[in-house]
Amino acid sequence: xxxxxxxxxxxxxxxxxxxxxxxxxxxxxxxxxxxxxxxxxxxxxxxxxxxxxxxxxxxxxxxxxxxxxxxxxxxxxxxxxxxxxxxxxxxxxxxxxxxxxxxxxxxxxxxxxxxxxxxxxxxxxxxxxxxxxxxxxxxxxxxxxxxxxxxxxxxxxxxxxxxxxxxxxxxxxxxxxxxxxxxxxxxxxxxxxxxxxxxxxxxxxxxxxxxxxxxxxxxxxxxxxxxxxxxxxxxxxxxxxxxxxxxxxxxxxxxxxxxxxxxxxxxxxxxxxxxxxxxxxxxxxxxxxxxxxxxxxxxxxxxxxxxxxxxxxxxxxxxxxxxxxxxxxxxxxxxxxxxxxxxxxxxxxxxxxxxxxxxxxxxxxxxxxxxxxxxxxxxxxxxxxxxxxxxxxxxxxxxxxxxxxxxxxxxxxxxxxxxxxxxxxxxxxxxxxxxxxxxxxxxx
Amino acid sequence: xxxxxxxxxxxxxxxxxxxxxxxxxxxxxxxxxxxxxxxxxxxxxxxxxxxxxxxxxxxxxxxxxxxxxxxxxxxxxxxxxxxxxxxxxxxxxxxxxxxxxxxxxxxxxxxxxxxxxxxxxxxxxxxxxxxxxxxxxxxxxxxxxxxxxxxxxxxxxxxxxxxxxxxxxxxxxxxxxxxxxxxxxxxxxxxxxxxxxxxxxxxxxxxxxxxxxxxxxxxx
Numbered sequence: 063x064x065x066x067x068x069x070x071x072x073x074x075x076x077x078x079x080x081x082x083x084x085x086x087x088x089x090x091x092x093x094x095x096x097x098x099x100x101x102x103x104x105x106x107x108x109x110x111x112x113x114x115x116x117x118x119x120x121x122x123x124x125x126x127x128x129x130x131x132x133x134x135x136x137x138x139x140x141x142x143x144x145x146x147x148x149x150x151x152x153x154x155x156x157x158x159x160x161x162x163x164x165x166x167x168x169x170x171x172x173x174x175x176x177x178x179x180x181x182x183x184x185x186x187x188x189x190x191x192x193x194x195x196x197x198x199x200x201x202x203x204x205x206x207x208x209x210x211x212x213x214x215x216x217x218x219x220x221x222x223x224x225x226x227x228x229x230x231x232x233x234x235x236x237x238x239x240x241x242x243x244x245x246x247x248x249x250x251x252x253x254x255x256x257x258x259x260x261x262x263x264x265x266x267x268x269x270x271x272x273x274x275x276x277x278x279x280x281x282x283x284x285x286x287x288x289x290x291x292x293x294x295x296x297x298x299x300x301x302x303x304x305x306x307x308x309x310x311x312x313x314x315x316x317x318x319x320x321x322x323x324x325x326x327x328x329x330x331x332x333x334x335x336x337x338x339x340x341x342x343x344x345x346x347x348x349x350x351x352x353x354x355x356x357x358x359x360x361x362x363x364x365x366x367x368x369x370x371x372x373x374x375x376x377x378x379x380x381x382x383x384x385x386x387x388x389x390x391x392x393x394x395x396x397x398x399x400x401x402x403x404x405x406x407x408x409x410x411x412x413x414x415x416x417x418x419x420x421x422x423x424x425x426x427x428x429x430x431x432x433x434x435x436x437x438x439x440x441x442x443x444x445x446x447x448x449x450x451x452x453x454x455x456x457x458x459x460x461x462x463x464x465x466x467x468x469x470x471x472x473x474x475x476x477x478x479x480x481x482x483x484x485x486x487x488x489x490x491x492x493x494x495x496x497x498x499x500x501x502x503x504x505x506x
Numbered sequence: 507x508x509x510x511x512x513x514x515x516x517x518x519x520x521x522x523x524x525x526x527x528x529x530x531x532x533x534x535x536x537x538x539x540x541x542x543x544x545x546x547x548x549x550x551x552x553x554x555x556x557x558x559x560x561x562x563x564x565x566x567x568x569x570x571x572x573x574x575x576x577x578x579x580x581x582x583x584x585x586x587x588x589x590x591x592x593x594x595x596x597x598x599x600x601x602x603x604x605x606x607x608x609x610x611x612x613x614x615x616x617x618x619x620x621x622x623x624x625x626x627x628x629x630x631x632x633x634x635x636x637x638x639x640x641x642x643x644x645x646x647x648x649x650x651x652x653x654x655x656x657x658x659x660x661x662x663x664x665x666x667x668x669x670x671x672x673x674x675x676x677x678x679x680x681x682x683x684x685x686x687x688x689x690x691x692x693x694x695x696x697x698x699x700x701x702x703x704x705x706x707x708x709x710x711x712x713x714x715x716x717x718x719x720x721x722x723x724x725x726x
Contacts, residue, residue: 306559306586306607310515313608317521320611340608347588375597382603382620402591409590 067243074239078232085231086224093224094217101213102176105190108206109174112144116154116204117196121146123154134158139183141209148202166191166205178210185209249276253283260287301350308343312336348473362505363404365395365427365434372405373425376412385419387412390426396505397434399481404502410474411438411498418442422493434504439490439497471498478502507552507622507665508683511535512542512568513584514560522555525611526618530645530661534687539563546572546579550682552669553621555614557584558596566599573600580621584609619643626669633668635724638707640668647707654706659684663699667712667722674718 115129126146127135134142135156145155145164155163162182166189167175174192181187189207196202249272256267266284269277316336319329373389380387397404408425415423419440426437478485483502490497509531513519519535526533534549536542539560546554546568554572558565569581583596586607593604602624603617619642623631633640637650645661647654656664662684667675677696700712700720713721 302559302587305588309586309607310518314515314517314521316608317518317525317611336608344588371594371598375594378597378602379604381624382617402589405591405594406589409594413590 066247067240070239070243071236074236075232077239078235081235082225082228082232085228086221090217090221090224093220097213097216097220101188101208101210102190105176105188105206105208106174108142108144108208109190109192109204112146112204112206113192113194116146116194116202120196120198121148121152121154121200121202123152126154127157130156139185141181141185141187141211143181143187143207145205145207146202147205148200150200164189164205164207166203179207181207181209185211188213249273253280257283257287301347305343305347309340312340312343361398361400362396363399363401365391365397366393368401368404369408369425369427372408372412376416376423376425379416380423383416385416385421385423387423387425390424392428395427395429395434398503398505399483403477403481407474407477407500408436408438410471411500414438414471414498415440415442415496419493419495424490424493429504432504432506433501436500436502437497438500439493440495441490441493442495444489444494444496445487474498474500507662507669508532508550508686509534509618510542510545510549510551510554512537512539512546512554512560512565513557514538515557521611522614525615527658529615529618530658530665532662532684532686537561539565539568543568543571545687546577547575549687550679551579552666552683553618554579554581555584555618556581556601558592559586566595569596569599569601580624582614582617582621616643622669626671633671633724635722636708636710638711640664642668649707656703656706659695660699660703660706663696664703664707667720668724671722671724674715674721676719679719 111130111132112126115126118129119125130144132142134140135144135158138158138160140158143156143159143164145153145159145166147153153163159182164179164181164187166179167177172193174190176188176190179187179189186209187207188210189205191203191205193201193203253267253272253276260267266287267280269280269284272280316333319332319336322329323333369389369391373387376387412423412425415438419442422441424437424439428435475485478500481502483500485501486499488497488499489495507530509526511519511522511526511533513522513535514537516535516537519537523533523535534545534551536545537560540562542554542556542560542565543563545551556565556569560568565583569583572579572581580602581600583593583601583604584607585592585596585604587593588606593606596604602621605614605617619631623642631641631643633642639648639651640646642665645665647656647661647664663680666680666683677694680696681692700714704712711722713723715721
C-alpha cells in the first residue's frame with residue numbers, strides 16, 4: 063500500500079475495530095458484573111426477608127407466606143421464588159413455585175452460596191442458599207431465586223447499545239485519522255509545489271517555512287537540487303570546453319590545409335574528411351545541447367527582452383552586410399518557451415534572412431488568441447515551392463552557393479515542435495522573398 | 507592597420523597573425539583575457555579579434571569592460587559554441603561581428619576588411635585618387651592601371667591614410683597604427699615611408715598639413 067492516505071485510513075479502521083471490540087468487551091463485562099452484583103444484592107435482601115419470616119414463624123408453612131406478601135411470590139412462575147428446607151424433611155416454598163421445588167445443591171456450611179439452577183417452567187434461575195439456625199434450634203437451608211431472563215435481556219440491550227456507540231466512535235476515529243493525515247501531509251504537498259517551481263528557477267527551498275519533522279528532508283532536497291544544477295552547469299561547461307577544444311584545432315588544421323592548397327598541393331581528400339568531421343561535431347553538439355535543455359512550457363520568455371537583445375545583435379550584423387532590419391513587435395508579449403531556445407529559433411531564422419536577403423529584413427511579432435505569431439521575411443529569392451519541406455530536414459541544403467551546414471531551419475523546426483508550436487514557410491507579400499511564420503503558445 | 511588577436515590557442519593565433527600580417531596589418535597576439543583587456547584598453551587598435559573562451563577572464567567580460575570604458579574599436583568575436591544565445595550575448599555586449607569555429611581564414615580576412623572599412627569615409631573596398639587605386643581586400647596598388655609593388659610598411663601607411671581619409675594624421679598616430687606592440691617606434695621612419703610612397707605613386711596623393719600631419723583627401 064503506497065498511499066499514505068490509504069495507510070492512514072486502513073490503519074485508523076484497524077485501530078478503531080480493535081478499540082471497539084476491546085472497549086465493548088471491557089465496558090460490557092464491567093457493566094454486566096455491576097448488574098449481576100446488584101442482582102445478587104437484591105437476592106441477599108430477599109434472602110434476609112425470608113430468614114426473618116422463617117424466624118418469626120418457626121418454619122410454619124401457612125404463616126410464612128403471610129409474612130412474605132410481595133406479589134412476585136404470589137403469582138405462579140413469576141420468576142421469583144423462595145424455599146426453606148430443614149433437616150427433618152420439612153419444605154416450605156413460595157406460592158409462586160406452585161407445586162415445584164428448587165433443586166439446589168446442598169450447602170455444607172453457613173456461608174451463602176450463589177449458583178445457577180434450572181427453575182420451573184424452563185426458567186434459568188440465580189439462587190442464593192444459606193444454612194441458618196433459627197431461635198428454636200432448628201437448621202434450615204433457605205434459598206431465594208430469581209429468573210435471570212430480565213438481566214440477560216438487559217445485558218443484551220446494553221451490549222447492543224455499546225456496540226453502536228463504539229462503532230460511531232470508531233468511525234469518528236477513522237475520519238479523524240484521515241483529517242489528521244491530510245493536515246499532516248499539507249507541508250508535503252507544498253514541498254512538491256516548491257520543488258516543481260525550483261526546477262524552473264534558481265534559489266533554495268525555504269527550509270524555515272516547513273515543520274520541524276520535514277526540515278531535514280527539505281535540506282536534503284536543497285542539496286540535491288544544488289547538486290543537480292551543478293551537474294547541469296558542469297555538463298554545459300564541459301560541452302562548451304569540449305567544443306572549444308575540438309573546434310579550435312579543427313580550425314588550425316583547416317587553415318594549414320588551405321595554405322597547402324594555395325601552394326598547389328592536392329589536399330582535397332583531407333579537406334573533405336575535415337568537413338565530415340566538422341559536420342559530425344556540429345550534429346553531436348546540437349544533440350547534446352537538446353538533451354541538456356529539455357523543452358518546458360512552464361518557462362516564459364519576455365519578447366520585449368529577448369527580441370530587444372536579438373534586435374541589437376542583428377542590427378550590428380546587418381550593418382556589416384549593408385542590410386536594413388525593421389522590427390515590428392507588439393509590446394509586452396510573453397511566449398511559453400525557454401529564452402535560450404527562443405533565441406536559437408529567432409537567431410537561426412534571422413541568420414538565414416541575413417544570408418539570403420538583398421537589402422531588407424523584417425521581423426514582426428503579434429499575438430492572436432493564445433498564440434504568438436513570429437514572422438521573419440526578406441527580399442531575397444525565397445524558398446522554391448518544392449523545397450519547403452526539405453528545408454526543415456536536418457542537413458538538407460537547398461542552395462549550396464553560400465556557406466552553411468543545412469542545420470538552421472531543421473533546428474528551428476525541432477525546437478518549435480518540442481514546444482508544440484507550428485512553422486510555415488512561404489513567400490513574403492511585403493518584401494517578396496522568403497517568409498517563415500512560427501507560432502508559439504502565448505503566456506497570459 | 508593595427509589589430510589585436512585575443513586567442514588562447516597559440517597555433518590558431520599564429521595562423522591568424524600570419525594571414526593578417528601578410529595583408530599589411532600590424533598584429534599583436536595575446537593568449538588570455540587579462541592581457542587582452544589591458545592591451546585593448548591601452549593601445550590604439552583599429553580592430554580586435556576576440557575569442558570568447560579565453561582563460562583568466564572570459565571574452566564577454568573583456569568586451570563589456572572595453573565598451574563600459576567608452577571604447578568603440580570594432581570587435582570580431584570568435585566562438586566555438588553553436589548556440590545563438592552565446593552569439594547574441596557577445597553581440598549584445600558590443601561586438602560588431604562573429605565567426606564560429608572552425609572557420610576559413612579567407613572568411614576571417616573578409617570579415618576583418620569589412621569591419622575596418624566600416625569607419626572609413628567610403629564603403630567601397632577600392633580606394634581611388636589621382637590615378638592611384640588601392641584595393642583594401644587584396645592590398646594591391648596600381649598607378650594608372652599599372653601595378654606598383656609596395657613594401658609591407660608602405661602598404662600599411664597607405665592603407666591607414668586611405669581608411670582615415672580627409673583628416674590630418676600625425677607621424678606618431680601613424681606609427682602607433684602600423685607597428686606592433688613592443689617594437690621600437692621611430693616616427694622619423696614614417697617620413698621615409700611617405701617619401702617613398704610619393705616617389706612611387708606621385709606627389710599629389712599624400713598631402714602634408716604643416717604641424718598637423720599627413721592626409722589623403724577623398725571626395726565623400
